[in-house]
Amino acid sequence: MSIAGHDPRSPGSGMPAFLRACRGERVRPAPVWMMRQAGRYLPEYRKLRARHHFLDLCKTPELAAEVTLQPVRRFSVDAAILFSDILIPLEPMGVGLRFEPGPILERPIRTEQAIASLRPLDAEEPCGFVMEAIRMLRRELGVPLIGFCGAPFTLAAYLAEGGGRAKASFDSIVRMMYERPELAERLLAILSDAMAEYLGAQVRAGAQAAMIFDSWAGILGPEFYARFALPAVQRIIARLPAERGPVIYFVLGGAHLLEKIAESDADVIGIDWRTSLSGARMRLAGGRVTALQGNLDPRALYAPEETLRREVRRVLREGAGGGHVFNLGHGILPDTSLASAERLVDLVHTLSMEEEAS
Numbered sequence: 001m002s003i004a005g006h007d008p009r010s011p012g013s014g015m016p017a018f019l020r021a022c023r024g025e026r027v028r029p030a031p032v033w034m035m036r037q038a039g040r041y042l043p044e045y046r047k048l049r050a051r052h053h054f055l056d057l058c059k060t061p062e063l064a065a066e067v068t069l070q071p072v073r074r075f076s077v078d079a080a081i082l083f084s085d086i087l088i089p090l091e092p093m094g095v096g097l098r099f100e101p102g103p104i105l106e107r108p109i110r111t112e113q114a115i116a117s118l119r120p121l122d123a124e125e126p127c128g129f130v131m132e133a134i135r136m137l138r139r140e141l142g143v144p145l146i147g148f149c150g151a152p153f154t155l156a157a158y159l160a161e162g163g164g165r166a167k168a169s170f171d172s173i174v175r176m177m178y179e180r181p182e183l184a185e186r187l188l189a190i191l192s193d194a195m196a197e198y199l200g201a202q203v204r205a206g207a208q209a210a211m212i213f214d215s216w217a218g219i220l221g222p223e224f225y226a227r228f229a230l231p232a233v234q235r236i237i238a239r240l241p242a243e244r245g246p247v248i249y250f251v252l253g254g255a256h257l258l259e260k261i262a263e264s265d266a267d268v269i270g271i272d273w274r275t276s277l278s279g280a281r282m283r284l285a286g287g288r289v290t291a292l293q294g295n296l297d298p299r300a301l302y303a304p305e306e307t308l309r310r311e312v313r314r315v316l317r318e319g320a321g322g323g324h325v326f327n328l329g330h331g332i333l334p335d336t337s338l339a340s341a342e343r344l345v346d347l348v349h350t351l352s353m354e355e356e357a358s
């Protein structure tokens with residue numbers, strides 16, 4: 001099946017709009033994609049999901065590739081994100097996993113023995129099914145493909161808790177940081193090495209950008225963030241292959257950490273809706289960050305068209321001071337209407353052109 005709607009939005013330049021914006025160029029029409037754009041709000045996803053468990057979708061390259069393509073067929077998004085989950089590589093490290101639909105780990109990783117039992121990921125091809133999906137997608141996609149992994153702190157938060165947010169507020173990992181800081185550091189170092197292998201393998205398989213999700217690092221204060229979470233991310237980025245594309249680093253609720261986040265060595269920083277892009281850009285000035293990604297409140301997609309239009313204009317204006325990839329400030333919500341998602345993508349493209357003309 002062919003992928004509809006992929007006119008080269010950057011005639012003459014050769015490089016896709018998304019990648020040019022990541023490098024800091026002002027690109028018009030502005031590139032846009034939506035976090036969690038492959039998933040439950042799409043009827044074609046729900047149809048497939050009714051027949052397959054979530055983990056089977058992730059582990060079957062044909063199905064993972066198909067789900068990745070679904071939003072690209074439907075909307076004129078400027079990038080695709082691999083359909084998988086940040087917790088997928090924990091299984092080959094020796095921690096069994098299931099989704100109901102939130103993640104539940106077979107055992108919590110809190111003790112010295114439990115940490116010692118974690119297996120390193122196979123350096124050759126960790127999670128071969130992921131790499132196979134990436135190779136398949138590169139043959140079919142007309143827009144850049146983003147590979148991703150969880151940041152070590154966020155993965156450690158799930159591991160120490162034994163599951164997801166529904167179970168607790170991730171106190172166990174923070175407790176470990178106070179009680180046995182050397183153990184927390186060991187766990188983070190193990191995860192950092194594993195994610196460097198895993199994300200590096202995705203780059204070698206063909207992912208044109210690499211995104212690191214630190215969804216729960218926002219629960220940390222600046223000192224713990226700088227001591228524990230940040231070095232683990234720096235270690236991943238430093239070890240990615242030289243042929244890598246831009247690295248995007250996203251900390252949900254990370255406004256109080258922004259100056260430290262800038263030291264991560266990522267090229268692009270994801271910003272959630274609680275911080276203005278223009279304010280974030282000022283705080284990041286002088287560093288090596290080339291672009292910002294974000295930051296429309298996902299709940300703005302419930303609004304009537306006029307409100308959505310106003311909000312898109314505002315985010316475009318606030319992002320206009322440098323490289324900007326338009327995105328939501330967090331994942332699209334499962335009950336978002338298709339019409340609204342489609343309207344968002346189209347509004348970003350058309351309003352960013354109007355702004356150019358005025």
Ligand code: 1CP
Pocket residue numbers: 035036037038039040049054081082083084085086087099101102103148163164165166213215252331
């Ligand atoms: O029932 C189902 O169909 C499963 C729901 C689901 C889906 C569609 C889960 C379980 N994960 C995913 C896909 C997913 N997860 C993607 C690919 C889709 C896309 O982005 O288009 C990605 C990039 C993720 C990453 C992910 N998983 C993050 C980081 C991003 C974020 O949202 O903050 C996190 C924290 C997870 C954990 C996770 N996996 C699934 C759920 C319900 C959760 C959150 C659990 C919790 O609240 O703790």
